Amino acid sequence: MSIDRSRLRDLLASERAEYARRNPRSRELYDAGEHLFGRVPMTWMNKAAGGFPLGLDRADGARVWDLDGHEYIDFCLGDTGAMAGHSPAPVVAAVAKRFGELGGATAMMPTQDAEWVAAELSSRFGVDRWSFSLTATDANRWVLRLVRAITGRPKILFHSYCYHGSVDESLIVCDDSFDGADRPGNVGAPVEVTRTSRVAEFNDLEGLEKQLAQGDVAAMMMEPALTNIGLILPEPGYLDGVRELTERYGVLLVNDETHTFSAGVGGATRAWGLKPDIVTIGKAIGGGIPIGAYGISSALAESLLARSDLDLIDMGGVGGTLAGNALSLAAARATLSEVLTADAFSRMTALASSFTRGVQDTIDRTGVPWSIAQLGARAEYRFASPAPRNGSESVDAYDADLEDFLHVFLANRGVLMTPFHNMALMCPVTTEADVARHTELFAEAVDLLVGPAS
Template sequence: MDRTRLQDLLARESADAERLNPRSKAAYARAEHLFGRVPMTWMNKTAGAFPRYLDTARGARVTDIDGHEYIDFSLGDTGAMAGHSPAVVAEAVQRRFAEQGGATAMLPTEDAEWVGAELTRRFGLARWSFALTATDANRWAIRLARAVTDRPKILVNSYSYHGSVDESLIVVGPDGHGTARPGNVGAPCDVTLTSRVAEFNDLAQLERELAHGDVAAVLMEPALTNIGIVLPEPGYLAAVRELTRKYGTLLINDETHTFSAGPGGCTAAWDLEPDLLTIGKAIGGGIPAGAYGLSAELADRLLGRADLDLVDMGGVGGTLAGNALSVAAMRATLEHVLTDEAFAHMAKLSERFAAGVQQGIDAHALPWTVSRLGARSEYRFASPAPRTGTESEAAGDPELEDFLHLYLANRGILLTPFHSMALMCPDTTEQDVDTHTRVFADALAELAH
């Protein structure tokens, strides 16, 4: 690739973004009271000099304050996998908050048992508790794992994503052993005191770390996502389950992003058998919600422990966790929006999206690949596709990624800003996918000119 041409094209697209979005540019310049000028600093992870500001969002469409409408394949980095403001979820939230009230009354609702039963149907775990985010669900699952095993450490895969959980911010270093993930902010201690790490798809490394006998739980995504999609090799996940049982270690599946694999995530699609499962984002239809599930055997062991304060100050819970508003949103989303039929529709669109990307790659004989996980597709600047998190991180090309993101956004298409990921929702159409295929092909043609 001609890097000079890439830089020239990126400069052109950046200038076009500033010209096309004066109101967003001005709003960003005025935001002097926000840390980093944005509500959350990760909102600065955007191609261009400033983020585009939201005006409205419905279904698979987003409109910014400059009046530009976008086909949204980002969908809140999975948070809006049900589409933006699904009518049935909006009605349930309106009914609970404005008509019934009591969103934070600290009392259970009957909706909670319905949601728990539905999550059991989908994922197989027998007992459920709620959180406001998947990060919180992971933190609570970790505490329970440590309590029941009396072991101090958590093992994760290098460059996996589990929110801002301190124990997860560890990667495999050049020497093959764990080290702090670069850029971690305010770590409470050396992460190797709390955590172990193994590369995804590396069973020998996993067994080496488990053999120490101090790992309470393996917390893992069944497929890596936030570093780019890295799919498990045949037999890998079954072997992980065998090794965790061999060494008396619990297995926690984080399905927050891998929920895209189907109605029960990878756990149902691939017949996995975790001891705990965490999920968030998508199940609330845009309302903050998370959940963690436990096997019946594990739940009974924990509830039978008289020394654990699971009711008051034991660190498992939060005042707003399981609130009536979030639970109503979860029920509406799971019952009426992210249904089995919706997932089938979304997966078919994702397959079409991946095929369109592959056409573009093949047309220019690019050393790239496209990976897919159910309703989620992603193009990678490597061939063959990376098989570990560290390989995936090394395959990144920020300059190329920024060009593609800006090129698409300037022509009405949004990808997830953290990587080149596209997610389908129930409202996404074949025409939306084909529009991306056409614009993506135009971008490649300009690069190759």
């Protein structure tokens, strides 16, 4: 079943016109942003299927309201940052107490919350020593410095079209050459990326071994499932093969669980019994307050702390003034102890399964050549069948007009998806009714696309 492109363009134009009609105050906000680079607080906010972003009025739980008074079921949830839901009550209370009653949010002093959060993360992810940042990007950057110091090797290996924030070394993709190339659109790269990095396709153990065998790789940094280029799950045996190859070639393995935390209470690392040397995470563990963290094994921690040549205290490149601040850690303790619990993940995963079934039912009924994948509390549909198995195949499956049509169609009817892809995330207060509403609208949208002949 192919999509009539002329029909798609007409439907997209109609939905964009309705979006503009519905949202005059959001448009006014956007047009008034003369002193903002790109008219938005951060340029990625210009990824808006309707032509301009919705302006935020307020948010609560699994709902957001825009400046024009429209209420939305929020399946975006801050692209994982609000996995706990918007402003969960235990986090609000902890933040109010730390920032208001107790003060000292930026006092540059440790608190009791820090050890509690580190112990909880150790229990969930299986690595013993933790340090904190303000973002997962920073946690990843600092880890890369540490692994080069430990191994004495210069390069880091990544999957093509991976996502580890704006880490310079990670912006590498596979091409026709053995070395790879800069990711298209990379802004102001400090050096040619092949000087710092190697690359292999996800789910390709043969290609991975060829890169590791060069002997210059300090660590492999990976998401256990690719998430930001579309959700791509590991094939059977792939992750076991990654661990065997990294150990064989003396390469440290780093699991970035920032998005794959959706797999369960201890992310994919715990859900799939993985044994990385290092884990990084961010966003979700703060319940809406910025935080990141990295955890390393006891052996690695001891070897680093014993090094007199490494400046781990002042200007060594592994810290920041606000990293590990009291406010972030109070929020993380409340989130992990009271919100993103094992029971919550069980319920969120069940909702994502319902979401997945609803989408698959429409795909099967209409015959559109699409697919859907699920990772715990997260699900995502792609315009390809079978589903892409690596980042390059996922890029080839991208369809800007189809994606924009679905996003603006849903937004016009009160449902928000993650703007950069077709990802839906469940939070502890998402409901079956929320999922059912998406199922209904998704079916309606696809029926419009395929036309009455279906």
